[in-house]
Amino acid sequence: MTDALSIARDLIRCPSVTPADAGALDVLENLLKAAGFAVHRVTFSEPGTADIDNLYARIGNSAPHITFAGHTDVVPAGDEAAWSVGAFSGEVRGGYLYGRGAVDMKGGIACSVAAVLGYLKDRGVKPREDGKGSISFLITGDEEDVSVNGTVKLLQWAAAAGEKFDHCVLGEPSNQEAMGDCIKIGRRGSQSGTLIVEGVQGHVAYPHRAQNPVPDIARLIVALSDEPLDHGSAQFQPSNLEFTSVDVGNSATNVIPGQARARFNIRYNDLHTQESLRELVEERVAKVAGNRMRAHIEWQPSNSNVFLTKPGPFTDLAVAAIEEVTGRKPELSTTGGTSDARFIAGYCPVIEFGLVGQTMHQIDERAAVADIEKLTRIYRGILERYFG
The missing domain is CATH 3.40.630.10 (Zn peptidases)
Structure with a gap:
């Protein structure tokens, strides 16, 4: 048939x-x-x-x-x-x-x-x-x-x-x-990455000897989430960046972790290329991090343009x-x-x-x-x- x-x-x-x-x-x-x-x-x-x-x-x-x-x-x-x-x-x-x-x-x-x-x-x-x-x-x-x-x-x-x-x-x-x-x-295209903030591990009773990356990554997450990537284009809705996980790999309550990681995904429109999108996000991270935070992004390969x-x-x-x-x-x-x-x-x-x-x-x-x-x-x- x-x-x-x-x-x-x-x-x-x-x-x-x-x-x-x-x-x-x-x-x-x-x-x-x-x-x-x-x-x-x-x-x-x-x-x-x-x-x-x-x-x-x-x-x-x-x-x-x-x-x-x-x-x-x-x-x-x-x-x-x-x-x-x-x-x-x-x-x-x-x-x-x-x-x-x-x-x-x-x-x-x-x-x-x-x-x-x-x-x-x-x-x-x-x-x-x-x-x-x-x-x-x-x-x-x-x-x-x-x-x-x-x-x-x-x-x-x-x-x-x-x-x-x-x-x-x-x-x-x-x-x-x-x-x-x-x-x-x-x-829309799809691009995933991991935001990484480096700290200094230490005892919670002696915070001056450590550098806690958790408040720093929290500030970066809020900053990246709050500022729109764009407002949409003629054929596409606005791009959006969504954080999907936050992890410090720490099972102890009396240890300041040495690193914090946050995974995210971006669905982006035709106002961006993969390269220009990455540059935009990295610029925003650098602006918030300044000279005090040690932050960078690990980008995942993507063929979803x-x-x-x-x-x-x-x-x-x-x-x-x-x-x-x-x-x-x-x-x-x-x-x-x-x-x-x-x-x-x-x-x-x-x-x-x-x-x-x-x-x-x-x-x-x-x-x-x-x-x-x-x-x-x-x-x-x-x-x-x-x-x-």
Whole structure:
């Protein structure tokens, strides 16, 4: 069966908890090969990480080239006894498809595959035969974990093979409450670090012989938290710095610690680059610390950079397709966490649009069958408008 619901059920029945594939990519490979796609299975590895199987499939050899991206790996089911149905059963009950990945994001992949196969069948010719462009799929298996051997390397592999993408639709569950309420056109960047204040360890009864870093780090935490990084931009909400832990590594009550550490994360908008953001925070630390405190920041490596697909013809055609099916004009949003779109944005404009994300990663993750049907029709509408 090549309808979206059947494909989604087949994918859910593969317990592909990262890094396992469990046959999920085989399901897609068989469907796409039968439709005439050239399918490549590419495995990437790196010391200290699990090998990850990925899939790239393309039909057509001319521009414009639209690619549908996604991931078949899922988070663990959690307490499977707490599920109303088997976490990997793909059962339909009460108008909902249940199972880990139903929303995030095997359901979205199934809709894109069903839409593409239906579009090609109804058009009667393959894109490469009528010169009207190309369609491809970029599917990874490690988005829910460290994202090392998946989309990043698959994009690099594709570029080295001469593949060029004009636009991308990533099927992440972008809708908040109902189908058609939100398209993600960008994401804020993410940067983590540790604020470290050095002191001098000593006995609490002789504070003049020590230097307590705890009050100092408290002052720095308040100063960094109170002063806004910015006030937002045309497409993004304000950047925010949030402290997530404070630690002195001290189990004794009669010892002044020699060091205090505070971990933080910043979600930043397009008013900053990673480099300018780090400089800004370090300048503020130096200003408060002065000559009295010995403070510095250890920055963690980050590949979560800010990106934005500017509104234009591509977003317009997506909005039109969504509005036609749902009757809603979606918000063009840049809120939320990170996704693989941050990697894809370096190769082509990308939007995120998928199912309603309310139950993703939860017990009894589920997608309305009606929403699966709507999303398939929306993707079909995008294709029809894209190839005109």
